[in-house]
Amino acid sequence: MAEAGSEGKRSSRAAAGSAPLLRLDRVGVVRDGRVILEDITLEIRPGEIVTIVGPNGAGKSTLVRVVVGAITPDRGRVWRRPGLVIGYVPQRLALDPSLPLTARRFVALVSEAGEEEIAAMLGRVGTPHVIDRQMAALSGGETQRVLLAAALLRGPDLLVLDEPAQGLDQPGEAAFYRLLENCRREAGFAILMVSHDLHVVMSTSDRVICLNRHVCCTGTPAAVEAAPEYRALFGTGTGGALALYRHSHDHAHDVDGGCLPATPAPAAKAEGPTDGEGTDAAG
Helix, strand or coil: CEECCCCCCCCCCCCCCCCCCEEEEEEEEEECCEEEEEEEEEEECCCCEEEEECCCCCCHHHHHHHHHCCCCCCEEEEEECCCCCEEEECCCCCCCCCCCCEHHHHHHHHHCCCHHHHHHHHHHCCCHHHCCCEHHHCCHHHHHHHHHHHHHCCCCCEEEEECCCCCCCHHHHHHHHHHHHHHHHHHCCEEEEECCCCCEEECCCCEEEEEECEEEEEECCEECCCCHHHHHHHCCCCCCCEEECCCCCCEEECCCCCEEECCCCCCCCCCCCCCCCCCCCCC
16 A cells, blocks of 8 residues: 655644544455455544545445445454444435425434424534425535534534535535534544545545555645646635645556556656767666
8 A cells, every 4th residue: 555645744633542433454345246345444533534535436435334334344344432423424315306304304303303403503504594495405515514414413423424525516515624624623523534536635634545445545635725736727715625635556457446566657768968969878
């Protein structure tokens, strides 16, 4: 596994020497003879933010299901701190549009919270106006915030989010990440989040893990405020909430996801004398 570099000095929010909330040890998942996850080892400590990135079919959502206990791995072991409370924000919510279900009722069913708590939390996540609207009529951004409110009302030690910003534009994604960081700062929970983007992640991530059935590389993101390639695409309206992650892989993948040795970059050709009388450098 290759280590990716970091720009600038970063300080982890995880308490030094604190016991992890959750640990995966050489976890593997196989479905219908196909390897979905292989040899995954990671741990999450109190208060830290870990972002998972990877291509489609890399096993990101399967990893999330292992973490929350929805899937039992075929290999390895999962350890959770006794009494660990996990809040979960799924990638999408499939609801029958004919089902009469308001945001208030949905959050009550999921969190078992009282009326006042629900109203206060929907206000905290910026959607007080949707409390009596039908879930099926909400926009993508409103739905994600309602799901977040329901997860936060559980009082989680660990908040797990599966591509929560999918379908949001860049300013919307940045606003969601700022909200998430503010809530984390207030309540102190850890975050494990799958990002739909291979290169742009939540800027306050302590670690970014690139997954493609196994852990390809891990590192920290770099701030994007001054990155010309990012500003050219999206301007400066994200308020520092997003960051770039530079991958550093020591291997490649075949079409089936198997590992291949990385192809070395061709050696640069030496420059010859400017008068045209020289020859190419040997080797």
